[in-house]
Structures are given as C-alpha cells and as structure tokens.
Amino acid sequence: MLDKIGEYEFIAEPFHCDFSHQLMLGHLGNSMLNAADYHSNDRGYGMEYLNTVHRTWVLSRLTIEMDTLPKAYDKFKIATWVEGAMKYFTSRNFAVTSSEGQTLGYGRSIWAMIDTNTRQPVDILAVRDGLISEYIETEKPCPIKKSSRVKIEGESVLKRTIDTYYNDVDINGHINSVKYIEHTLDLFDLDFYKEYRLRRCDVAYVAESHQGDKLNFYVQQNADEYLVRITKHSKNSAEEVEVVRILLKFVKE
Template identity: 30%
Template structure:
C-alpha cells in the first residue's frame, strides 16, 4: 500500500477563537491532528486500528509556523502527508490553506508507536513500515535537535489534571498541554501574534496528577521558553519554545 496526502476542511468555530476573532494555536493543532487521523484511516493505520492491536500513536514533537490566522467562520483546508521515516520516528507534514489557496501556516511533526498496556514505546510494526511513503511535495525540515532549557522562570501556574483533559490514550491530550503552556503567559504577550511553536512531548500525565507550567524569556525578547512538569514526580513532561511578534516581554 502507498501513503498519499490527505486534504480535510475545517471551519473556525466560535469556541476556537481568541478575542480578536482568530483561531487559536491549540485549535489549529487540533485541526492538524484530525486531518492526520483522517489520512491514516485511509491507510488502515488510524488510532482505532492500532488500538485493536494494543498499540497507539503518540505525538513526540511538533513545529508550527503561522503566517496568518484564520478568522471566525473561515473555512480552511489542511493538507497532510507522511514525509519520511528515521528508525522509530515517523514524520508527518502539514500545510494550512485558505479556500483561495493562500498558505496560512505549515507544520512538521514526529510520531511514535506505544504499547497501551505497558505504556512503553515500541519499534514501528511491519504493517506500518511496509506502507510506501509517497509525498506530493518536498518535505519540511525535520524537527530535530534540542530546545534551549528554561533557566529562570518568570511565570508559573499549577494545572490539576481533570476528566476532560484526558484523551483516547487515557493521558492528557496534546492540545491541553498547549493551552497550559499559553495560560501561564501574561496578557500583554497573549495579545500579540504567536508566530512559531516548537514543542517536545517527553512524558505522559494521567488523571489526578498536577502539572506545573513555567515560562520565561529566551535569548531574545520575542522568544519564550516553556516547561511543564509533574508536581508529584518532578519529571519534565513538555518542553517548548514560542516566538512572538512583540516588542518587549517584562517579568
């Protein structure tokens, strides 16, 4: 079987926009994940089909670049395709278009396969690796390398993990982590445009946990570094870097 690109349409709903009427970053990431689900379903390797084998998909990293955010009620097209493989890492790219074919944003992501009972990552099964990757365009640069560590947090919040934070894998859903990353920032930052997001998912968080969200400025005043960690274990759950269109960030 061959892997071909998929195209899915979405409408920016009122529950998915900010005070300016633009779709939020968590909403856009949710659209991209839904488009990926549809594309994998056409190949017989969607999450439901993996769950029947005791396996599941896990998002390990995602790098997003936005040029323009869709407005409330605007219909967008998300194109996605499997863009390559490296050992246990499965790469998938996305491009977001308006109906007029304006490129609104793009993203690249890294996926792994997890055993749902052992909660451990496994080698890519043959029924997935045997699918031939047929991208329709040049892949984006793979999301690789380390992100700079947050050294001196300026902002900190606690987030208890509740029922509606949990997804099909029975751990905190990826988009909830993104919301918690952004919730920690002051209003004067959130009022600016988020241009780039690079997030690494390192460990899962379960129902009943408490997540500590911390953030602080990076090498330049437009870069913010983020860390989510478990209050119970101290384990780092998520590391991220955001790039904003703003003049200055003050603690």
C-alpha cells in the same frame, strides 16, 4: 493505493476563536491532529487498526508556524503527509491553506508508536509489513525549520501550578498533547496578546502525565522567545518529573 498526501477541510468555528476573531492555536493544533488521524486511518495504519493490536500513536514533537490564522467562519484546508519513517519514529508534515488556496502556515510533527499495555515503544515498520513506507512523500516541500528538542538551560521561574481533570485527558488516557499548549498560552494575559502574535510554537514531549497530576510551568524569557518547562507531581509520588518543553516565538502586532 490512495494518494500519499491527504487534504481535509475544516471551519474556524466562532466559539473556537479569540477576541481578535482568529482561530485559537489549540484548536488549529487539534485540527492538525485530526487530519493526521484521518490520513493514517484511511491508509490502514491509523488508530482504528492499531487499537485492535494494542498499539497507538503518540506525539513526540509538534511545531506550528503560522503567517495568518483563519478567522471566524473561514473554511480552511489542512494537507498532511508522511515525510519519513524509521523503526521507532515517523515524521509527518502539515500545510494549512485558505479555501482560496492561500498558504496560511505549516506544521511539522514526529510520532512514536507504543504498546498500549506496556506503554513502551514498538517497531513502526513491523505493522502491516511496513505499510507506512509505501506512503512516504519526499517531494512536497515543508519550508519551516524542523521541530526542535527545545533545550532549556539556566534559571526558569515557576509561574503556575495547575491540577488536571477529565477534560485534559485524550483517547489514549493521558493528558492531551494540545492541552499543554493551551495551558501554556494561558500564562500570558489578554493585553499581551493585543500587542504580540504567536508566530511559532515548538513542543517536545518528554513523558506522559495523567489525570490527577499537578503540572508546574517554569518560564524563561529570551528577547521575543519564551521557553516553558512543564513538570508533573503525581498523586503517588513526590518526585518532580519533566513532561514537556515548549518554545514560543512572538512577533509584535
């Protein structure tokens, strides 16, 4: 067996960084998801194997909380491990450190497994006789709060409606999990980011959307927190369906 914790090195490529020379959160999120993919594939329950049996992982919740983001050209490491596994959901954590070992932040995520033909949830523990259970790590701390369901109550204001295209779609054929974050962060202009830094991002994925869907972004502000509700209008339906809820917590620079 491999170690329960996997650690992978990345680099903050300069054109993945913003005006402050810091890595954009979307690119950090993609690095986390890549680390999760490397970790699960190496241990035999990743997408390389799952696709041969018409299964795949889909993200249900994602939390990223950062004290500091890597800067352009910085090398950084992401450690990842499975904290728990049940029939329909598994929890996976992340720790982001500098190349010198300084803690930069953490992440939490919850995943489901679906049948790629029916798009319905399937039993995670039935895959390879519950192999994932042999890699559960409960001793390594992840000191940030658990992922939120992101409850949104009361009135929200429609801020933007966008179309979706080829570049929004991922390997699973639906809108990429991180694209929702990137489109949400685009709701705030450059001057806002000169004054505020995103400290924590909670994302709750509710339903899938696909290329050609229109995404509507509704925003509600509570002090330094912003609640964003994303809905879709599909090409073949006039019904408005909720797909994602996001909570953003900013701190003043």
